[in-house]
C-alpha cells in the first residue's frame with residue numbers, strides 16, 4: 001500500500017524482478033522454444049503433415065504462453081515508470097522477440113497454406129484439434145496479406161525506429177507534461193470530472209496550452225505513424241485502412257456498417273442529451289461558459305461534458321453515493337457486491353483479484369494515464385492499472401477492467417492460442433460488468449442522485465458511441481488525407497474539428513472565434529491526447545468499444561429477463577470468444593449483429609434514459 005491506502009500492485013507471482021532467476025529462466029525457455037519451432041519449420045514433413053501440425057500447434061501454445069507473459073510483464077512495469085531506462089530497454093528487447101515470433105509465424109502460415117488440403121485429414125486424426133479450425137483458417141487468410149518473409153522481417157525491424165518509436169514518444173510526452181504547480185497532465189484531465197466549474201475550465205485551458213506547446217512533435221508522430229501504416233497496408237493488399245482492422249476484429253464490413261448506421265441514426269437523441277445537460281448546468285449556475293446552453297448556442301462546452309450535475313438544493317449532500325469521495329477500499333467492496341448480484345463466480349473473482357494485489361491504482365508522475373487490464377498466461381492471472389482519485393467514475397473503471405480480467409479467467413481451460421480474442425468481444429465483457437453496476441445504481445436511486453447517475457451513464461455511453469463515432473470519422477479522414485500528402489498539426493486540428501462537427505454537431509457549443517475559423521469551446525487537440533491513434537498495430541482501435549457498449553446492453557436485457565440462469569450462458573459465451581468470428585459467437589447467444597435492428601435495440605436502453613433526463 002502507498003499513500004491514502006491506494007495500492008500499487010504486487011508482481012511477485014509473475015516475476016520478482018528483471019534480475020530474478022524466474023525471469024531469466026523464462027527468457028531462455030522462450031529462446032529455446034523459438035529454435036525448436038525453427039527446427040520444425042525446416043523439417044516440415046508433407047507426408048506426415050497431420051503429425052507434424054499436431055506437434056507444431058502444441059509447441060506454438062508454449063511459445064504463445066511465454067511470449068504473452070513476458071511482453072505483458074515488460075509493458076506493465078514500464079507503464080508505471082515510463083522514463084526508467086532499464087524498463088525501456090527491456091520493452092525494446094520484447095520487440096526483438098516479437099519480430100522472431102513474426103518470422104516463425106510467416107513461415108508457418110506458408111506451410112499451412114501449401115498444405116491446406118490436408119487439414120480435413122488432420123482433424124480426422126486429431127479430433128481434439130477441431131476447435132483450432134477457425135484459427136488455422138484465419139492464418140491461411142492472413143497469409144494472403146503478407147509481404148515476403150524478408151520484407152516482413154525488415155518492416156518489423158524498422159518499426160522499432162519508426163512507428164513504435166513515434167508511439168513511445170507520444171506516450172512519454174504525455175506522461176511527463178506538468179503545469180507550473182507540478183500537476184500532471186492526467187491530473188489536469190481528471191479535473192474534467194470536478195464539481196468546480198472554474199477548475200474544469202482552467203484545467204481544460206491548461207491542457208490545450210500544454211498540447212499546443214508540443215504540437216509539432218505530436219503532429220510528426222501521428223503523420224509518420226499513419227504514413228508507415230498506409231505504405232504497409234498497400235504492400236500487404238489491404239484496400240482501405242479499415243479492412244485490416246475488421247479482419248483483426250473478426251468482424252464483417254456488413255456488421256460494422258450496421259453498427260455505425262445505428263449510431264448515426266441515434267445522433268439527434270444524443271445531441272438532445274448534450275443540450276439538456278448544458279441547460280441544466282446553466283440553470284443551476286454550474287458552468288463558466290458565457291454562451292453554452294443559451295438559446296443562440298444550445299450545445300455544451302467541451303470542458304463541461306463530464307461535469308457532475310446538481311440541483312442547487314442538493315449541493316453539499318455528503319451522503320450521496322455518487323458525489324462523495326470514495327476510498328479505494330469502499331470502491332472495491334462496492335464492485336464486489338455488484339458483481340455478486342449477477343453471479344457468485346464473478347463476485348468471488350473480483351474479491352480474489354483485489355486480495356491478491358492485482359491492482360495498481362495510485363496516481364503518480366511517470367505512470368501512464370487511463371486504465372488497462374493485462375492478462376498473463378503464466379499462472380493464469382491478470383494485473384489492472386488505473387489512476388484512482390475517488391470519483392464514482394473511478395469505480396466504473398474498476399468494474400470495467402475487472403470485467404476484462406474476469407473474461408480472461410473464463411478462458412482458463414483453453415489452450416493459450418485461444419487467449420487472443422478480438423477487442424470487440426473483449427470490450428463486451430468489460431462493458432457488461434460496467435452495465436451491471438450502473439443499471440443497479442439507477443434503479444436504487446431517486447431525485448438528485450438519480451439525475452446524477454443517469455447523467456453519468458449517459459456521459460459514458462455518449463463517449464463510447466458519439467465520441468467514438470467522432471474518432472472513427474477522424475481516423476477515416478486521416479487515412480484518406482495521408483494517402484496524398486504529409487499532414488501537420490494544423491491538418492490534424494482541422495480534421496478533428498470536422499469530425500466533432502459531424503458527430504457532436506450542435507450538441508457541443510458552436511460559438512466561434514471572431515474570425516470565424518475556430519470554435520471557442522471545443523477540443524481540436526483530442527488527436528494528441530488519445531494514445532489509441534498512436535498504437536502501430538491497431539488502426540480504428542475505437543469502434544470495438546461501441547460494439548461492446550451496445551452488445552453489452554443487449555446482453556444485460558437478456559440477463560434481466562432470464563435471471564440467474566443467464567450467468568452460465570454468459571460464462572460459456574466468454575469462454576468461446578477466442579475460437580470464432582463475432583457474428584458466429586453472437587448468433588450462439590441468439591443475436592444477429594449484421595442487422596441494424598439489433599444495434600438499435602441496444603440504443604433503446606439509452607433513449608429511455610435521455611427521455612427521463614430531459615425532464616430534469
Ligand SMILES: [Zn+2]
Nearest residue numbers: 400404427430
Ligand atoms: Zn476495456
